[in-house]
Amino acid sequence: MGLSASMWTSVSGLLAHGNKMNLVGNNIANVSTIGFKSQRMDFNDYLYMSGSSASGPTQIGAGVSTYAVLGDYSQGALETTNSGTDLAIDGNGYFGVRKTGSDQKYYTRAGDFFFDKERKLVNPEGMVVQGWKVENDKALTFSSGATNLGTGTSSESSYVGSGSPTDIVLSSWNLPPQQTTNVSFTMGLTNDGNGDKTTSAGSPLTALFDLWDATSNPPIAKDAFSAKSEIKVYDEGGNAHQLSVYYDQVATSKEGTNGSTAYTIEGLPAGYTIYEYLVTIPPSEDNRSFGGEGYDEATNTWTRDPTKFYDDPTTGTNKQAGVLMSGQLIFNASGQLVNQTAYTFGATGTPAANDQYAGSPDSKESWQPTKLSSNGLPVFTANFTGQPLANSVSETMTTTGTTTPFSQAQNYIMELDLGLKNIGSPAWSNPTATTIKTDAQGNPVDAAGNALGVSKYGYYNLATGFYGKDAAGHDLLADDKGFYYRDPVSGDNIYGTITVGGNQNVSYDDTIKGYYFTDTTVTPNAKCYDVTVDGAGTAHPAYSDANGSYYNGTVPVAGGGAAVPGKIYGTIDDGGVTRLVQHDATGYFYIDGADARQAVTGTFDKIATSKVKPDTYVAIDNTTRVAPDYETKANSLDSLKTQLVPDGVTAEGNPKYKAVVNFATNAASMTTTERQDGASAANSKTSVTQNATQDGYASGTLSDVRIDTSGIIYGVYSNGTTLPLYQITMYDFQNNQGLWREGGNLFSSTNDSGEPRIGVAGDNGFGTTKAYNIEQSNVDMSREFVQMITTQRGFQANSKGITTVDTMLETVIGMKR
Numbered sequence: 001m002g003l004s005a006s007m008w009t010s011v012s013g014l015l016a017h018g019n020k021m022n023l024v025g026n027n028i029a030n031v032s033t034i035g036f037k038s039q040r041m042d043f044n045d046y047l048y049m050s051g052s053s054a055s056g057p058t059q060i061g062a063g064v065s066t067y068a069v070l071g072d073y074s075q076g077a078l079e080t081t082n083s084g085t086d087l088a089i090d091g092n093g094y095f096g097v098r099k100t101g102s103d104q105k106y107y108t109r110a111g112d113f114f115f116d117k118e119r120k121l122v123n124p125e126g127m128v129v130q131g132w133k134v135e136n137d138k139a140l141t142f143s144s145g146a147t148n149l150g151t152g153t154s155s156e157s158s159y160v161g162s163g164s165p166t167d168i169v170l171s172s173w174n175l176p177p178q179q180t181t182n183v184s185f186t187m188g189l190t191n192d193g194n195g196d197k198t199t200s201a202g203s204p205l206t207a208l209f210d211l212w213d214a215t216s217n218p219p220i221a222k223d224a225f226s227a228k229s230e231i232k233v234y235d236e237g238g239n240a241h242q243l244s245v246y247y248d249q250v251a252t253s254k255e256g257t258n259g260s261t262a263y264t265i266e267g268l269p270a271g272y273t274i275y276e277y278l279v280t281i282p283p284s285e286d287n288r289s290f291g292g293e294g295y296d297e298a299t300n301t302w303t304r305d306p307t308k309f310y311d312d313p314t315t316g317t318n319k320q321a322g323v324l325m326s327g328q329l330i331f332n333a334s335g336q337l338v339n340q341t342a343y344t345f346g347a348t349g350t351p352a353a354n355d356q357y358a359g360s361p362d363s364k365e366s367w368q369p370t371k372l373s374s375n376g377l378p379v380f381t382a383n384f385t386g387q388p389l390a391n392s393v394s395e396t397m398t399t400t401g402t403t404t405p406f407s408q409a410q411n412y413i414m415e416l417d418l419g420l421k422n423i424g425s426p427a428w429s430n431p432t433a434t435t436i437k438t439d440a441q442g443n444p445v446d447a448a449g450n451a452l453g454v455s456k457y458g459y460y461n462l463a464t465g466f467y468g469k470d471a472a473g474h475d476l477l478a479d480d481k482g483f484y485y486r487d488p489v490s491g492d493n494i495y496g497t498i499t500v501g502g503n504q505n506v507s508y509d510d511t512i513k514g515y516y517f518t519d520t521t522v523t524p525n526a527k528c529y530d531v532t533v534d535g536a537g538t539a540h541p542a543y544s545d546a547n548g549s550y551y552n553g554t555v556p557v558a559g560g561g562a563a564v565p566g567k568i569y570g571t572i573d574d575g576g577v578t579r580l581v582q583h584d585a586t587g588y589f590y591i592d593g594a595d596a597r598q599a600v601t602g603t604f605d606k607i608a609t610s611k612v613k614p615d616t617y618v619a620i621d622n623t624t625r626v627a628p629d630y631e632t633k634a635n636s637l638d639s640l641k642t643q644l645v646p647d648g649v650t651a652e653g654n655p656k657y658k659a660v661v662n663f664a665t666n667a668a669s670m671t672t673t674e675r676q677d678g679a680s681a682a683n684s685k686t687s688v689t690q691n692a693t694q695d696g697y698a699s700g701t702l703s704d705v706r707i708d709t710s711g712i713i714y715g716v717y718s719n720g721t722t723l724p725l726y727q728i729t730m731y732d733f734q735n736n737q738g739l740w741r742e743g744g745n746l747f748s749s750t751n752d753s754g755e756p757r758i759g760v761a762g763d764n765g766f767g768t769t770k771a772y773n774i775e776q777s778n779v780d781m782s783r784e785f786v787q788m789i790t791t792q793r794g795f796q797a798n799s800k801g802i803t804t805v806d807t808m809l810e811t812v813i814g815m816k817r
Helices: 003-029 204-211 781-816
Strands: 039-045 048-053 056-061 064-071 078-080 087-090 094-098 105-108 128-133 162-167 182-188 227-234 240-250 253-255 261-266 273-280 323-331 337-340 343-345 367-369 379-381 413-417 420-422 432-436 452-455 458-461 475-479 482-486 496-499 503-509 514-519 526-528 530-533 539-545 548-555 564-568 570-574 577-584 587-591 597-599 609-611 630-634 643-649 655-662 673-675 688-694 700-707 712-717 722-728 730-732 740-743 746-748 757-759 768-771 773-775
Touching: 003 039, 003 064, 003 781, 078 087, 087 094, 182 227, 182 240, 204 240, 204 261, 204 273, 204 323, 227 688, 240 323, 323 379, 337 420, 337 673, 343 379, 526 539, 530 548, 548 577, 564 577, 700 768
Parallel strands: 087 773, 182 413, 261 655
Antiparallel strands: 039 064, 048 056, 078 773, 087 768, 094 105, 094 128, 094 730, 105 746, 128 162, 128 722, 182 688, 227 240, 240 273, 253 261, 273 323, 323 337, 323 343, 343 367, 379 413, 420 673, 432 630, 452 458, 475 482, 496 503, 503 514, 514 526, 530 539, 530 609, 539 548, 548 564, 570 577, 577 587, 587 597, 643 655, 700 712, 712 722, 730 757, 740 746
């Protein structure tokens, strides 16, 4: 190895240190470049030349070369700014940007972004930031079957956008109105048994619905419910409307007068609590209609005009105008919401296309188990603007030139979310229910169609009062005293019999308010209101005159002889013998054992009397009872009316009945439920609306943009609405050292870096986004100055090597001279 090789060894050192000085200078130059990632240069020794020596083989190095240039991808310090679109990544990841007019994507840590005049989120070079668009179209669809939503929803995930990453471009600076599609309440209700403010023996589960009267102001009294929640909702034009939900506890059993049972709700476990709820709007804002036929969209005409819910020119205001949904909430013994029913107008009807549901809102049969949204929530129609076929979820229409019907109502439905989703198929239990058949006035009817009335004694013919027959074949009627029949001769009402000298028919005198029987042992026959029992235990009719109470019997006469009829006022002890006490003009007396008249000078035992009361009451032969006719039909609110069942007997022996609703067999409850976090509950000391939300809004103008730690870009609008618009896409690589530096704070992927992994900020290893921050360069100035000094010294030392070799070469050349 010669001197020339030594020179080239030093030259390699100069070249290597010169390159390193260039790298150090670049780091220092970019000390203020946002998002800049510094580099370092590593050297390695160069080739070795082999030789030999006395000690054996030798190797002599031939210099140095640049071994690797590695990036420092550690995070730089975060600097606060006054721009909400300045972003820094706190942790791993890169922003993605796309060059306009190209599909090429670049990656950067520099988050100095802003919206340009075309509403694009760009960097200073005009490259568009990439993200997922968030769909804010709130249009609902009906569930087509089982709705299995699982336990996770989009609101519980880090991802809120959908589709593939795209340019972040705001569609407009303005926000069009959005009609409300979801109304959610979290209710804290009581279960202390004091919340039942309105009750109905005939239909306790629909008491609020029955009480509502749109022709009154207010439609429901302030003391008729135990809780109320209110919220503003919006129609398709962005107009606000007040929506109110009323809640009232339903006692599972209610006592009527005189200790009788007014009604009982069966078919639920012990300890469960029931609340009726009613979803309403002001009746004057209810623009639904019904009964219309043959709607023609082209001419906006009907072959049969509809009837309006509110203020119809012919029929006036329907009582149920303003009612959108009626139902019940079921809470278990712990107060958790476990089931729900939901009935809306015409929900299961089958009107022909372009026809409205024909049933009247006045009829409970017109209120049926509603449809579900694809989110598993019950829906109702809120037709504020008078859309022709958006009055019930069952209506459909065809447009001009088409024959395939579609649901206009689907565009005007709202979900009601009280914390319970229906994920079953079919959605509702008991699609049909067996109930008592009724006439147009709501009266039960028998198999012959006769209208029936209902009392505590059972059903009766409303026209004749007939309940059935007794064992003797008498036609039985009833009043507050019990069953009776009319005596065909006297016309008296016979309530039973009493044993007084034989069986006597017992009637009732409404004038003196007492029972009596006709005593045929006296002339003329008399009404007997009292009875007495003699010492032998024989009952007698009892009367009274100026001398006191008495009964008619056979009495002895003075001087002996045959006994004669007389009045007996009591008895007296005559030396151990009981004598009958009589009365004449001189006073009370008795006949002694010598048949002599003895005046009563002291006291005697006066007869004891009691009021006439039947020993045996008129009883109905149950095989002859008037009975209602039953029918099985589609479930509706009408299915929740009570039915009479036997409930023992009264103290007088008359049968009692109680009104029963079997929730398990007659209510259309959810078949499979999923309770959400924050669901309504019935375990509060006082009833309160804990949370109320809805998703509609009026039109607005963008006033601000906010970006959260998950990279979600929110638009803040002048109408008070804040909406997620985009979610920024995050990128990361398996090998950051394989990224290609493009300049302008940009990187591009290579085969060495691998394809990018994408995700969202704060999830799956990606860092969070920090608005109002930018990431500074991660250049360490102290380290770079040290590197500069050592590089300079290395360069100087290598240059000295060259000059030394040069001197040595000059000596060699000089030797030649």
